Amino acid sequence: MSEFLSHDDTHEHVHSDSSHNNLDHGLNHGHSHDHRHVNAKVLMWCLIATFSFSIVEGIAGWWINSIALQSDAVHMMTDAAGLLIAFVANHIAKRPDNTTLTFGYGKAEALGALINCMFTGFLTLWLLFEVVGRFFDPEVVDGGVLFIVAGLGLLINGAIVFILSRNANSLNIKAAMIHAMGDVLGSVVAIVAGAIIYYTHWSVVDPILSLIVIVLLLVSNYKLIKQSVIVLMSGVPEHLDYEQIGHDLKSVHGIVDVHDLHIWYISANQSALAAHVVACNLDSWPSLLAECQRILLEKYGISHVTLQTEFDDAKCRAAGCCD
Ligand SMILES: [Zn+2]
Ligand SMILES: [Zn+2]
Ligand SMILES: [Zn+2]
Ligand SMILES: [Zn+2]
Ligand SMILES: [Zn+2]
Incomplete structure (x- = not known):
């Protein structure tokens, strides 16, 4: 520890005080408050459920030629990656400042998010390419399977919202819950789409649903890129005037x-x-x-x-x- 890294005494105290209210509250392992451990555990279960379901969706989507299911598999995979990055970054952020990184590792999450956005961007462009092709050359989609997989998605997303709402005592849990509520809505739309295809055999409903998922992915990806770049480029925090x-x-x-x-x-x-x-x-x-x-x-x-x-x-x- 270099003597030049030290803060004023009062200042140091302020630093540790403010960490009580910060976003990574729920992921801090090195703290004695019990709910932090609960939060980390809860988020880990959500991560595992989200990741597992994205695999199921991907395989089912490939099996029944549903580009909508494949798109949502990418979306759920992105959600899981976001949770994983938050976990890893929070552990990295706890490393002490050093003489090379005098501000510490606090921006690790923004860096991870930006890399995640890059992968999401490539996958989304690939999906867009596929979807446009489907409009010209439609494929027969099994509406029954789409209905069942979307129903499973509703159960999983609903369970995630329920679990998170009972543990919503930190900002990151609340943010994850609000996102999962949007995903519940997406599952409902997919169930309806599955039913329409099952009864009418209008397979074009599948690429239309996929387009909706892709647009939502692009919008959230753009917002996340903007936030990460502001953090990484030393921009003025958005909440400060x-x-x-x-x-x-x-x-x-x-x-x-x-x-x-x-x-x-x-x-x-x-x-x-x-x-x-x-x-x-x-x-x-x-x-x-x-x-x-x-x-x-x-x-x-x-x-x-x-x-x-x-x-x-x-x-x-x-x-x-x-x-
Ligand atoms: Zn300082
Ligand atoms: Zn989501
Ligand atoms: Zn200056
Ligand atoms: Zn001056
Ligand atoms: Zn004066």
Whole structure:
């Protein structure tokens, strides 16, 4: 451990405090709260169920020529991969900072998500290619099997929603639950499609359903890519208002200007801020610094703050703040 990695004492405390509310709450093994273990176990079971069902869907889809089932197999596989990445990244993120990675491993999840998005993107394009072909050259699909497999999917997705709703005490569990509720809806649509094909033999329903799955996959993939890139490119966190934060710092009495303001992600749920602050005089700086830190922590939850002070008598006189 290098001496230069150390934080201020108070600052260190703030860091560990804020980790109580963060997204990876449910996956932290090294903590004494029992529900964390429950959450990790619950998510692991959801992962296994999702992955197993994606295999069943893939095989059934290939067997009855259903491109819709194959598309949903890709979707469920992507869901399982997302859960797995969250697991692995949370373990990696607990490694201590070092002299090469001074911000630690907090961005590992964003990196994993981006790689997952790349694979999903390729698979989705391949599906799109296949689906377009199906419209020109339709294949006979067994609606009965589609109905049964979709029904199985409804049971599994429904069970996942039920289990998660009883354990929804952290943000990542809630996010997983909301996603699974969308998947339940998808299963219902697939059941209806299976019934329509069974009774009417309109096999074109199958590629239409597949197109819906593909569009949803593309939309969620785009959102995930955007979020990951903002984290990895040190962009301003989406929940923070850059202009408002600069304005709040500048409106502290005794501060006449704020510039070179940077706000960025350290990890998926922790932000850092650095700025140049022009103060009226040297004597007031300790109290100004404390006030800035208080605003940033209490109003915006930013605990990793670095402020460089500059003094400008002319600006102070022009602003008339110390008359
Ligand atoms: Zn899903
Ligand atoms: Zn700068
Ligand atoms: Zn400056
Ligand atoms: Zn720090
Ligand atoms: Zn002044």
